[in-house]
Amino acid sequence: MTGSLLAVDLVNLAGTRWTVDAAQKTLREHQIRRAALTVSSSGQLRDWAVRLRSAFEDVDIDTRCRAINGLLEAGTARAYLTTHDQLRPHLHFASDDDDVVARVKAVTAGGLAIFAVESDGGRLGVCARIGCGTAFLDTSRNGLRSYCSARCGNNDAVQRHRKAAPKAEV
Ligand SMILES: [Zn+2]
Ligand SMILES: [Zn+2]
Numbered sequence: 001m002t003g004s005l006l007a008v009d010l011v012n013l014a015g016t017r018w019t020v021d022a023a024q025k026t027l028r029e030h031q032i033r034r035a036a037l038t039v040s041s042s043g044q045l046r047d048w049a050v051r052l053r054s055a056f057e058d059v060d061i062d063t064r065c066r067a068i069n070g071l072l073e074a075g076t077a078r079a080y081l082t083t084h085d086q087l088r089p090h091l092h093f094a095s096d097d098d099d100v101v102a103r104v105k106a107v108t109a110g111g112l113a114i115f116a117v118e119s120d121g122g123r124l125g126v127c128a129r130i131g132c133g134t135a136f137l138d139t140s141r142n143g144l145r146s147y148c149s150a151r152c153g154n155n156d157a158v159q160r161h162r163k164a165a166p167k168a169e170v
Contacts, residue, residue, distance in 0.1 A: 003111015004137055006030040007052050010108065011135040014049035018042075027104065035100055044101045048075070048108070053126075055112045056135040061121035068113050075109035077102070119143075129156040 009026050020042040027035035037045070051074075054067040076093035083089050084096075091114070094106030115137065116124070123138040127148035134148035147153040 001111070001115070002030055003107040003109075004115040005111075006032070006104070007055070007108040007112050008135050008137055010045065010049035010104075011053050011056060014046050014053075015133055015135075018046050018049075027100070032100065032104060032107070037100065041099070041101050045104060048101070048105055052108055052112070053135060055116075056124045056126050058126060064116065064121055064124065068109070068116055071109040072113055075105035077106065079110065127152050129153075 006026070009030070010023070013022055013026055020037050020039060023042050023045055024035055024037050027037075052071065055064065055071065057064075057067070059067070072093075077095065077098070079091055079093050081089045082092045091110060092106070093110035094103045098106070112124070119138075123143050123145075125136055125138055125145065127134045127136065128146040129148075129152040132148060132152050134152070136145065136148045138145040147156065
């Protein structure tokens with residue numbers, strides 16, 4: 001899950017309050033090693049995060065697979081199994097000595113591809129409340145999540161009700 005969770009956080013950070021510090025903090029929260037960023041590498045990662053959003057858009061499965069294939073093509077060098085730090089075998093998609101931008105591109109593209117395999121191409125989404133746009137991974141049991149949070153779901157229900165109310169009074 002590491003790569004796909006990091007991808008969501010970067011997409012949402014790029015959509016709101018991206019700074020070098022905030023990006024660095026996000027990388028560290030997701031156990032990215034040697035996560036120090038410069039203004040330039042932070043800018044490259046922000047461009048990448050904007051691109052990652054394509055995996056979350058509300059599209060059919062084939063379009064989503066093409067979007068993720070584009071990310072794999074641009075972001076990964078090779079795939080291999082590793083057991084570093086006594087972890088269970090997992091896939092890496094960039095060399096360990098690549099710079100932080102290359103490693104983050106690889107782990108997010110690869111992570112989203114693995115997630116898409118396990119979710120049959122679904123369970124990636126953008127909040128349905130107009131004006132929100134927050135991306136999410138749907139890990140709910142039924143996989144029918146439409147909002148980023150309960151709050152957005154409630155606000156949307158209230159707005160729909162207000163819109164519908166005048167008609168009811170006619
Ligand atoms: Zn690893
Ligand atoms: Zn939302």
